Each structure stands twice: as structure tokens, then as C-alpha cells.
Amino acid sequence: MNIAIIGSGLTGSLAAISLANAGCRVDLYERLSDEELINRDRTYALTHSSRRILQKIGIWSYFVSNLVPFQYLNVIDYELNKKFQFLINDLNNSDQKYSAVGWIAEHKNIMLSILDFISNIDNINKIPTSVIPNTNNYDLILAADGSNSNTKKKLKTHSLNFNYDQMCITAKVLLRGVKSNEAFEILNSDGPFAVLPLGGDLFQIICSQPIEKANYNMSLSKALFLDYLATILPNGVQPDTIIGVPESFPINFILNYSFFSGKYIFLGETAHKFHPVGGQGLNLCWRDVDCLAKLISLPILRNNHSIIPFLYSLSRFIDVLSISLLTDSLVRYSRSNINIFILPRKLVFFILKKSSFIRKNILHIMTNGI
Numbered sequence: 509m510n511i512a513i514i515g516s517g518l519t520g521s522l523a524a525i526s527l528a529n530a531g532c533r534v535d536l537y538e539r540l541s542d543e544e545l546i547n548r549d550r551t552y553a554l555t556h557s558s559r560r561i562l563q564k565i566g567i568w569s570y571f572v573s574n575l576v577p578f579q580y581l582n583v584i585d586y587e588l589n590k591k592f593q594f595l596i597n598d599l600n601n602s603d604q605k606y607s608a609v610g611w612i613a614e615h616k617n618i619m620l621s622i623l624d625f626i627s628n629i630d631n632i633n634k635i636p637t638s639v640i641p642n643t644n645n646y647d648l649i650l651a652a653d654g655s656n657s658n659t660k661k662k663l664k665t666h667s668l669n670f671n672y673d674q675m676c677i678t679a680k681v682l683l684r685g686v687k688s689n690e691a692f693e694i695l696n697s698d699g700p701f702a703v704l705p706l707g708g709d710l711f712q713i714i715c716s717q718p719i720e721k722a723n724y725n726m727s728l729s730k731a732l733f734l735d736y737l738a739t740i741l742p743n744g745v746q747p748d749t750i751i752g753v754p755e756s757f758p759i760n761f762i763l764n765y766s767f768f769s770g771k772y773i774f775l776g777e778t779a780h781k782f783h784p785v786g787g788q789g790l791n792l793c794w795r796d797v798d799c800l801a802k803l804i805s806l807p808i809l810r811n812n813h814s815i816i817p818f819l820y821s822l823s824r825f826i827d828v829l830s831i832s833l834l835t836d837s838l839v840r841y842s843r844s845n846i847n848i849f850i851l852p853r854k855l856v857f858f859i860l861k862k863s864s865f866i867r868k869n870i871l872h873i874m875t876n877g878i
């Protein structure tokens with residue numbers, strides 16, 4: 509099968525490897541150089557669903573030495589002043605042996621490993637341009653050109669689209685008073701924020717807050733920004749030094765009504781983009797890739813490839829919709845600090861703290877999708 513992939517971000521590149529492994533001939537179109545693809549300052553939380561996908565295509569062993577595992581995921585509700593933890597025991601039995609609730613990955617490391625891997629695969633042809641000269645040459649065309657996808661615009665694909673009135677600030681910070689194997693998800697009335705371990709005392713802060721406040725915080729000197737961080741970090745955790753320069757980006761929600769149009773298939777952020785809370789983004793993008801690779805590997809579909817786009821769209825619907833609802837609910841939960849919500853909020857937190865059954869199920873959805 510001849511496949512064109514538009515976009516060589518983390519979704520498009522992984523799709524190229526998975527489909528080449530499934531026996532397809534892949535042309536991978538990308539407008540940026542490898543250097544530009546690698547030099548993005550982003551940090552991802554990887555779950556066991558991503559670990560399994562990377563193991564299946566034989567790339568996990570290249571990744572794992574660059575990942576930072578965490579054994580504790582602390583969830584803190586500032587409005588209630590309460591905390592509970594997801595632990596390794598809350599994972600499925602088969603995942604527990606990896607001794608990690610999840611892993612933190614820096615973009616540079618994983619993009620570099622993936623591009624290295626691609627350079628050794630014969631049936632992937634990298635084409636440094638943004639225009640496919642002749643679309644008739646391909647059985648399927650995968651649009652993995654990101655949330656501002658031109659392919660989607662050209663095909664006039666409709667989606668549910670809205671902006672959160674929030675910005676996300678990311679910063680690398682040396683912290684005291686926190687173990688190097690714990691991560692935090694903090695629910696705060698400004699918006700949720702995460703503290704992710706990067707090894708030793710270095711942590712990534714991913715903090716969502718109202719646009720005006722975020723703009724103000726981004727205008728602060730490093731010393732004043734550190735003082736600000738000291739006011740929002742959990743009790744006993746102190747920020748020491750900011751490494752590099754904090755960055756910010758707007759947060760929006762995009763969910764396509766359909767994940768295909770004719771022989772075009774929408775993968776990753778071309779199909780869906782959510783709030784960064786919960787660290788679901790990249791894991792969901794890679795589950796799209798895995799689902800498509802499974803369909804393309806089915807011998808019965810090899811000669812009927814025109815139904816693959818429809819089957820893919822159908823197969824991905826529940827997982828993507830559930831994660832979008834879960835993520836959006838978490839944002840709304842975090843920001844609902846008016847009195848009538850306090851009682852239900854206390855109840856939710858009490859149940860999560862006391863019931864390992866509920867905790868296991870929530871962690872299962874966050875880790876493996878649906």
C-alpha cells in the first residue's frame with residue numbers, strides 16, 4: 509500500500525514507522541528541517557499505552573534511557589486543601605512490573621530518537637516540502653500536520669472549536685522539598701497545573717491560568733517569577749532557580765466531527781487538541797497511530813483500503829470523545845470554586861482517596877484510554 513503522510517511531528521513520524529513496519533511504502537512530507545523539528549521546548553507525560561505502542565514497533569529500548577519514570581502522582585485540591593496519590597499498586601497488574609506510574613519525556617530526546625530510527629528504515633521516503641505533487645499516487649493520505657492543519661482547511665472539515673480563556677505557562681525549575689520520582693497534578697481555581705520530574709532536582713512546571721494573569725506573570729523578572737511560583741507550589745516545595753526562559757501558549761479545544769474525508773485520514777492534533785491538564789495529548793495522538801496500523805495490518809483490508817478511513821474514524825471515536833470529556837471536566841472542576849460545588853467536590857475527593865477500586869479505574873482510563 510502507498511501512503512503519504514503530511515507532517516513529521518511526533519504523530520506523523522510515529523505513523524511512518526508503524527506503517528512501514530506493517531509493509532507500506534511511506535512518503536513523509538515535512539516543511540521543517542530535522543533541526544527545527546527537534547528544537548522544540550516541550551515536555552510530555554507518557555503513559556503505559558504509549559510504552560506498549562513503542563515496544564510493539566521496537567523503539568522503546570531507544571527511548572527508555574532518556575525518560576524519567578515517576579512512582580507517585582500526587583493530586584492536590586487547593587480549594588479543599590486535600591490530597592491523594594496514584595501509586596504503582598493502582599495500575600493494572602501487567603503494568604506494575606515497569607515500576608512507574610508514567611514517564612516524563614523531553615521533546616528533543618524523543619524526536620531525535622524517532623528521526624534516527626526513521627533514517628534506518630528503507631521504505632520511508634522523507635520529502636522536504638509541504639505540497640504533495642500528485643495525490644493519485646497514494647492509496648491513503650494521512651494528515652498529521654497539527655492543529656492548524658492546512659489539509660483540514662482545504663478539505664473544509666468541520667470541528668468543535670473553542671478557546672479556553674487561559675494561557676499555559678511552561679518553565680523548568682530547580683525545586684527543593686520534592687522527591688525526584690514524584691509528579692503533581694494540582695487543582696487550583698486559576699486553572700490546573702502540573703509539576704513533572706525531569707531528573708534530580710529539575711522539574712517542569714506546566715501551569716494554566718487566566719490570560720491577563722499569565723501575561724502579567726510572563727512579564728515578571730526571573731526573581732519575581734520565582735517568588736510567584738513559591739506562592740503556588742505545594743506546602744514544603746520551594747523553587748530555587750529557573751533554568752532557561754519560561755514560555756507561554758494559548759489553550760484551545762478542537763474536536764473534528766469526523767476523522768476522515770475521502771482517502772484522507774486525520775491523525776493526532778489534526779483531529780483533536782485538548783487542554784494540557786492530565787497529560788493526555790501525545791498519548792492520544794499515538795493511540796490514533798496504533799489503531800490505524802492495526803487496521804492496515806488486517807489482511808482483509810489490504811484489498812479494500814477505501815473503507816479503512818471510515819473504520820478508523822469509527823474505532824477512534826469513543827476513546828477520543830471520552831478523553832476530551834474527561835480533560836474538559838477536570839478543567840471545569842478545577843475552576844469551580846463557588847460554594848454550591850464544594851460539597852460535590854469534597855465527595856469526589858473523598859471517594860478517590862478511600863476507594864482503590866475507583867482510583868484504579870480512573871488511572872486505567874488515563875493510562876490506557878478506552
Ligand SMILES: Cc1cc2nc3c(=O)[nH]c(=O)nc-3n(C[C@H](O)[C@H](O)[C@H](O)COP(=O)(O)OP(=O)(O)OC[C@H]3O[C@@H](n4cnc5c(N)ncnc54)[C@H](O)[C@@H]3O)c2cc1C
Nearest residue numbers: 515517518519537538539551552638653654757776777789
Ligand atoms: C506551543 C505548544 C506547546 C506544547 N507543549 C506541550 C507540552 O508541554 N506537553 C504536551 O504533552 N503537549 C504539548 N503540546 C502538544 C504536543 O506538542 C502535541 O500533542 C504533539 O506534538 C503531537 O502533535 P502532532 O504531531 O499531531 O502535531 P505537531 O507537533 O503540530 O506536528 C505537525 C507537523 O506538521 C508539519 N506541517 C504542518 N503543515 C504542513 C504541510 N502543509 N506540509 C508538511 N508538513 C506540515 C509541521 O511543521 C509539524 O512538524 C504543545 C503544543 C504546542 C503548539
